[in-house]
Amino acid sequence: MVQPKVVKQVVGIDIGMESFFACYQVKDQHEHIAIKGTKSFKNSPKGMEEFLSWCEKREKDVAPQPIYVMEATGVYYENLAYFLYENDQKVSVQLAQKLAYFAKSNNLKTKTDKVDSKMIAAFGMEKTLGASDLWTPPSKEFRVIRDLSREHTSLKKEITAAKSQLHAMDHAHKTYKKVITLKKQMISFYKKQLDIIEKELKKQIKADDQLYKKIQNIETVKGLGFITIIKVISEVNGFLLFTNIRQLVSYAGLDVVDKESGKYKGKARISKKGNARIRSALYMPAVAAATHNINLRDFYERVNDNRTVKKHGVVAVMRKLLILIYTLWKKNEPYIVDYQLR
Structure with a gap:
């Protein structure tokens, strides 16, 4: 047969x-x-x-x-x-x-x-x-940028933890001075390593004129700095896997999940089922943008209108910043504040 x-x-x-x-x-x-x-x-x-x-x-x-x-x-x-x-x-x-x-x-x-x-x-x-x-691996240059940006994030966490420990030591009863000195030296060492990584990142980015130009365009958004942009684009491999914004938002775990069943209606929240490094990179920029970026400040206030928990607005701004990075990267153009009016 x-x-x-x-x-x-x-x-x-x-x-x-x-x-x-x-x-x-x-x-x-x-x-x-x-x-x-x-x-x-x-x-x-x-x-x-x-x-x-x-x-x-x-x-x-x-x-x-x-x-x-x-x-x-x-x-x-x-x-x-x-x-x-x-x-x-x-x-x-x-x-x-x-x-x-x-x-x-x-x-x-x-x-x-x-x-x-x-x-x-x-x-x-x-x-x-x-x-x-079909999947193709990121270029050698992108892997280098990703590894450097991840180490940058790791060092930032170490510095934050060390500073908290130092603060506790300063307020504890008669902490041994040598221990405090060692903790200060540790923080100083971490900061020096952080500076080395930032310089190496800039060196790697500037070596690629096209990549550097794209990042400069995105930097025109108030609240988005060089390091934040690098961390996002390195985690998404230059957005190669993504064909639309919805996929990207979901990958970052910033998509909204509703819990409803019959008469029960739970609180809407973000899924957090995604790349935590992207969310971590966008949090502080979102806080800054909610204060200094005119459009995003208005958006932040609208989201938080009649809300007691202001974090909803910050998360919404994080999502907006991610979308802006994606859009400006794809279009290869700078941010225009009054784009809709124009």
Whole structure:
């Protein structure tokens, strides 16, 4: 008996910090979909080698090359995505929002690693994943900028924590002076490291005229500084994965979630299911923009009208700033305060 021709192969991957679950599915010419295997692997170099070998045993040579589909979850997917790309495999990294909507549309209520890997494979089967949907790693320059900006964020947190500790020491009863001196030296060291990173970031950015020009355009928004812009664009890889604002807002975890059931109506809040580094980078700029940026100050006041919790306005301004960065980056033009009037 002649076996039906396999026309599509998809590997759905649900990835975590220490391990990932894979589901290998194939579709034949009669639109019949079959699962060729599901298995868990360690998220380590050895685990990835075992995973690729496991997939190759199931791969049909006469069929199109399999597509490895995974979710953009923090940084945990990156090593596997690079590994597969370097082994000449097709990789598609999807935003969490897309996969969540797909699961909801298919009425999937159970959530386990195995179920999620099957759902991701089904997503890849249903969607037509063309060349534009395939993942390509960020350039070496973008990786350098991202690593520097993340270290900048880490050092800022260390400085804040150290200053809080120093404040407590100053107000404690007869704290040993040598300990206070050491804490001050630590803060001084962190600040010097921060200065080195900022200088290196500027050096890297200025080496690329086109990138530097785009950032200068975005800097025309009051409240957005050089470092903030760098942190955002490095986390989104120059917005390569995004085709619209809604996807971007969801990726940053700044999308609004409503809780309603019958007569119950809960408070609206942001999902926070996204890149926390983007939210962290935008918080203080949003506070500054709510005070000094005319348009965003008016917007902040409108959002907070009749509200006792003013943080709603700050979050709304964070979302506006993110949208502005995306828009000005795509259009490659500076911010115009009275744009609508013009």
